[in-house]
């Protein structure tokens with residue numbers, strides 16, 4: 001493989017031959033073709049761990065049973081049910097609290113205990129942790145994803161659902177959550193929470209983003 005090929009990865013692939021394991025079609029730089037077998041085995045061994053095995057089995061069964069039929073809301077409920085979760089934590093953006101309430105109502109109807117915490121809980125000013133005052137243009141109170149995680153940890157939730165946390169705040173919430181996290185809503189204030197809308201239009205309305 002040339003040095004140039006070494007910089008290529010799946011994001012540069014046009015064949016996606018790994019989907020069927022079609023080895024003859026793998027490109028030269030293919031990550032499957034050039035796989036570090038030790039790393040592969042290391043990853044596979046992780047699926048033998050009880051929780052990982054349960055998650056993989058459950059996710060596969062939901063996908064297989066309802067492929068293209070269930071919405072993400074329905075899949076999330078089904079996943080929670082099949083994984084045996086009793087108590088669901090919701091880490092929500094304040095701006096999506098109404099949507100979170102509707103989701104919580106659905107979860108309760110389905111028999112789950114639900115506990116939610118919004119990003120502004122604690123009402124800590126941004127400046128208290130050193131965020132510059134100029135960032136107060138979008139509000140004085142900071143989002144507090146670490147607190148959200150810690151409060152859900154204290155509640156001993158079985159599964160946490162992330163609803164509309166800001167980019168980066170979601171990273172910290174995931175980092176500090178003890179329970180597994182699944183994302184129901186990826187916040188995008190411009191597109192009605194549909195980040196792909198921009199990707200679909202990148203060569204047209206948003207082509208300026210590609211300019212230097």
Ligand code: SF4
Pocket residue numbers: 009010013014015016017018019026027029030031032033
């Ligand atoms: S693993 Fe190989 S075939 Fe699959 S997407 Fe990556 S480069 Fe393409």
